Structures are given as C-alpha cells and as structure tokens.
Amino acid sequence: MVRLLQIEFIKLWNNRTSRLLIITYFVLITSIALVSMIKFDFGDIHFQLADQGIFNFPYIWHFNTFFTAWLKLFLAIVIVSMMSNEYSNKTIKQNLIDGLSKKEFVLSKFLTVLVFAGISTVFVFVVTLILGLIYSDFNEVSIIFSDLEYILAYFVKLTGFFSFCLFLGVWVKRSAFALGFLFIWQIIEGIITVVCEQKLFNTKDGVADMVMGFFPLQSMYNLIDEPITRLNVIQSAAKQLGQEFKFSYQVHWYEIAIVLCWTAIFVYLSYALLKKRDL
Numbered sequence: 001m002v003r004l005l006q007i008e009f010i011k012l013w014n015n016r017t018s019r020l021l022i023i024t025y026f027v028l029i030t031s032i033a034l035v036s037m038i039k040f041d042f043g044d045i046h047f048q049l050a051d052q053g054i055f056n057f058p059y060i061w062h063f064n065t066f067f068t069a070w071l072k073l074f075l076a077i078v079i080v081s082m083m084s085n086e087y088s089n090k091t092i093k094q095n096l097i098d099g100l101s102k103k104e105f106v107l108s109k110f111l112t113v114l115v116f117a118g119i120s121t122v123f124v125f126v127v128t129l130i131l132g133l134i135y136s137d138f139n140e141v142s143i144i145f146s147d148l149e150y151i152l153a154y155f156v157k158l159t160g161f162f163s164f165c166l167f168l169g170v171w172v173k174r175s176a177f178a179l180g181f182l183f184i185w186q187i188i189e190g191i192i193t194v195v196c197e198q199k200l201f202n203t204k205d206g207v208a209d210m211v212m213g214f215f216p217l218q219s220m221y222n223l224i225d226e227p228i229t230r231l232n233v234i235q236s237a238a239k240q241l242g243q244e245f246k247f248s249y250q251v252h253w254y255e256i257a258i259v260l261c262w263t264a265i266f267v268y269l270s271y272a273l274l275k276k277r278d279l
Contacts, residue, residue, distance in 0.1 A: 004108035005115065007095075008082075012112075015085065018078045025074040029123055032064060032131065053231060055135035058147035062227040062249065064128040065154040069224060072158055075116050076165045080178045083109070083169025106271040109166055117158035125151055149251040153223040160220050160259040163266040170270040189215050216266075219258045225249050 012018045054063050086092035095105060132144065168178040189212070196208035212218045230249050 004104060005111050008108050008112045011085070011091070012078065012082060015081075018081060021074050021078050025071055025120075026123060028071050028074070029068055029120070030127060032068065032127060053137075055131050057132045057136045057138050057144045059227070059230065060128055060132045060136065061147045061150040062224070062230065064124060064131075065150045066224045066227050068124050069154060069157055072120075072161055075120070075158075075162065076182070077175070077179065079109075079113065079116070079162050079165040080169045080182075081175045082112070083166065084173060084175040084178065087173045102274050103271060106170075106267065106274060109270070110163065110267050113159060113162040113166055116162060117155055120158055121151060121155040124154060150224060153251040153256065156256050156259050156263075157220050157223045160216070160263045160266075163263045163270075164216055167266040167270045167273075170273050186217055189217050193218070213255065214258060216262045219255065219262060222255050223251060223259060 012022070053059060086095075092105065096102065100108075129144075133139065136144075138144075165178070165182065168181055169175070172178040172181060192215070193208065193212050196211055213222050225247065227249070229247060
C-alpha cells in the first residue's frame with residue numbers, strides 16, 4: 001500500500017496545478033482563523049464575529065466542519081484531474097504494462113482519497129482545537145472534546161465526495177466534463193427534491209427529506225447540518241419574533257452508513273468500469 005501511495009503522490013506533486021490546488025486548499029483551511037478578526041462598526045455598535053460564540057466549545061466543531069467542507073471542491077479538482085491525466089498521459093497503460101493490476105490501480109486511487117480525507121480531517125481538527133482554546137469561553141476537557149462526532153462526519157463526508165469524484169474521473173476521462181457532470185448531478189438532485197416536495201409528498205411529513213437522504217450528494221450534505229440557527233444569538237432573535245427552530249443538529253449513524261454505502265458503490269463502479277475497458 002505504501003508503494004501505491006508513493007506512486008500517486010509523486011505524480012501529484014510533479015503536477016504544478018495539482019500542487020497549487022493542494023497548497024491553496026490547506027491555506028484556506030488555516031485562514032478560518034481570520035474570521036475571528038472580522039468586525040462590523042455601525043455607529044456606536046461594534047460587532048465582532050468571535051464574540052458571538054462561534055468559537056466556543058463544543059459548537060466550534062460543528063461550525064468549522066460545516067464551512068470548511070465547502071472547500072473540498074479544490075481537492076475534487078485534483079482527484080478528477082488525477083484520473084484524466086492518467087488517460088491523457090497514457091500513464092495508466094504504462095502502469096498496467098509495468099505489472100500493476102487494475103485492482104491495484106483503483107486501490108491506489110482510493111488510498112489517495114483516504115489520505116486526502118484523513119489529512120484534511122486532522123488539519124481541521126488541529127485548527128479548530130487551537131481556535132477554540134484561544135477564543136472559547138468554555139475550556140473544561142469534557143466540553144472541549146464533546147461533539148467530536150462532527151469530525152468523524154467530516155471525514156466520512158470527504159471520503160464519500162472524493163470517491164464520487166474518482167468515479168466520475170474514471171467514467172468521463174476528461175476533468176472538465178467530469179466536473180461539469182458533478183455540477184449537473186447537483187442540479188438533478190435539486191430538481192428531484194422540488195418534485196418530491198411539491199408533487200409526490202407532503203412537505204410537512206418529512207417523507208421527501210427522507211427519500212432525498214438516499215441520494216449521493218444530499219446524503220453527504222446531511223451528515224453535517226447547517227450550524228447558524230444553532231447560535232444562541234439567532235435562537236434569541238427568533239424567539240423575539242415568535243419563531244422557534246426545532247432542528248436536530250446531531251450526526252446520525254444511519255446517515256454515516258448511507259454515505260459509506262455510496263463510497264463502496266463508487267469505488268466498485270470505478271473498478272468495474274476500468275476492468276471492462278480495453279486500455
């Protein structure tokens with residue numbers, strides 16, 4: 001496995017675009033710290049985001065994992081390009097001639113996906129822990145390390161998404177078209193959501209949400225719910241307006257299971273496609 005990873009990372013690091021995207025991705029994760037410096041001045045009113053509790057433990061685990069997950073598109077480009085370069089540069093054929101089996105080839109790509117997801121998760125964990133220790137009003141150990149299921153959900157989310165990108169790279173062969181299909185699939189899921197909510201099911205009974213929870217991109221999104229309405233300041237403002245948010249912000253085991261199933265499906269389909277093709 002180490003040999004397979006070495007091969008992949010040599011290819012990635014020697015590609016200038018991939019190297020730039022990887023570095024940019026991790027720099028942007030680190031830049032979350034800049035959010036603490038954002039201030040708004042409205043006359044005598046001084047507003048700073050760090051004072052609104054977004055860096056308090058354990059809420060910060062939820063907040064950071066939700067927003068940093070959007071940056072995964074940078075690594076998605078790397079993964080899709082990784083596959084398209086194999087086709088365009090004929091390295092996939094050369095690897096197979098040199099004795100690498102198609103199963104090992106797909107395994108090397110999936111191991112790369114796992115490493116990207118793992119390093120990203122560790123990076124987010126460290127950055128979040130440091131920010132929390134600096135800004136949080138609660139520093140008890142039991143509070144600091146509660147809600148760590150968001151870190152697990154973050155890892156699963158990235159693994160599932162990158163596996164989807166890997167499959168698209170194997171299937172479509174061209175990075176631009178693969179990324180285009182990713183965008184189109186997002187639109188397709190959005191259209192199906194509207195149809196389910198307005199035509200097939202009653203929006204109040206939650207059946208539409210349950211059905212959409214089995215779709216790949218929606219299931220990945222569902223792993224970490226939006227954290228904004230969880231903020232005390234938002235909750236207080238809603239109560240003053242006569243509204244109340246009754247959402248479940250927990251990470252559910254069945255949502256993790258659905259994404260893991262999709263991950264297995266995408267990896268298997270990648271291998272099945274590659275196995276059928278005459279390279």
